[in-house]
Amino acid sequence: MLTTRQLEDLDAHSYQDYTSTGHGLVLLPTGATEQHGPHMPLGVDAMLARAVATAAAEDLDALVAPALSYGYKSQPRSGGGNHRPGTTSLSAQTLILQVRDVALEFFRHGIRRLVVINGHFENYQFLYEGADLAVREARAAGLDDSRVVLLSYWDFVDDRTLEAVFPEGFHGWDVEHGGVLETSLMLRLHPEKVDMSRAPSHPPAQLTPYDVLPEDPARTPSSGCLSSPAGATAERGELLLNAVRDGIVRAVSSEFGK
Numbered sequence: 011m012l013t014t015r016q017l018e019d020l021d022a023h024s025y026q027d028y029t030s031t032g033h034g035l036v037l038l039p040t041g042a043t044e045q046h047g048p049h050m051p052l053g054v055d056a057m058l059a060r061a062v063a064t065a066a067a068e069d070l071d072a073l074v075a076p077a078l079s080y081g082y083k084s085q086p087r088s089g090g091g092n093h094r095p096g097t098t099s100l101s102a103q104t105l106i107l108q109v110r111d112v113a114l115e116f117f118r119h120g121i122r123r124l125v126v127i128n129g130h131f132e133n134y135q136f137l138y139e140g141a142d143l144a145v146r147e148a149r150a151a152g153l154d155d156s157r158v159v160l161l162s163y164w165d166f167v168d169d170r171t172l173e174a175v176f177p178e179g180f181h182g183w184d185v186e187h188g189g190v191l192e193t194s195l196m197l198r199l200h201p202e203k204v205d206m207s208r209a210p211s212h213p214p215a216q217l218t219p220y221d222v223l224p225e226d227p228a229r230t231p232s233s234g235c236l237s238s239p240a241g242a243t244a245e246r247g248e249l250l251l252n253a254v255r256d257g258i259v260r261a262v263s264s265e266f267g268k
């Protein structure tokens with residue numbers, strides 16, 4: 011019986027007992043260190059990925075690995091841009107190899123089922139590459155049953171929840187950086203880290219359907235948020251968390267069995 015779902019809090023002997031069952035399942039949260047406006051901290055993406063993983067862990071009999079807390083470069087059309095103060099990013103190669111290395115270590119320990127839970131939009135394709143390299147290498151080494159499920163948590167928000175959280179209309183996931191989704195989840199999970207008196211109020215960013223390099227700070231709101239978080243509440247965060255947790259538990263159970 012595990013005394014904690016957090017891998018970093020578990021002793022190595024209990025961990026070995028857990029992996030030796032052959033049914034071990036590890037959830038790997040990935041985020042970023044990235045500005046999230048004046049009202050929220052830099053660590054939001056990793057905090058939320060970790061909280062979502064923790065919420066799903068009990069039902070999945072899973073362990074939550076320490077989060078990868080740096081992510082791929084923030085981009086203007088999804089995170090406000092990498093030029094902003096505080097944003098501290100990795101190159102693609104570094105992120106790919108972090109994921110590959112960590113996944114291969116879990117496979118070496120006897121874990122065969124890994125779920126990468128992404129909390130930072132720009133990470134996704136590089137997480138995919140890292141997972142793909144790890145699964146190929148593990149299988150080439152004879153670990154034939156090694157598998158990875160990769161997901162971004164917001165993809166589990168269903169239409170009904172979306173309507174309840176955005177009664178005035180949903181502007182799209184691309185402008186949700188620092189907006190109602192992340193702020194509501196933070197108000198539900200880490201209210202002491204949010205200062206709504208500093209929340210900016212402005213219309214959603216007008217984004218072009220293309221990118222321009224180098225980044226031009228004038229193309230996105232100076233608040234660092236791509237839409238206003240003014241409608242965020244802990245109650246909306248609860249709806250979002252429940253939808254995401256239930257959706258992830260269902261998906262992972264159906265892919266891996268329980």
Ligand code: ZN
Pocket residue numbers: 046054055129130187188192
């Ligand atoms: Zn974020």
Ligand code: MN
Pocket residue numbers: 042044055089129130131132
């Ligand atoms: Mn992000």
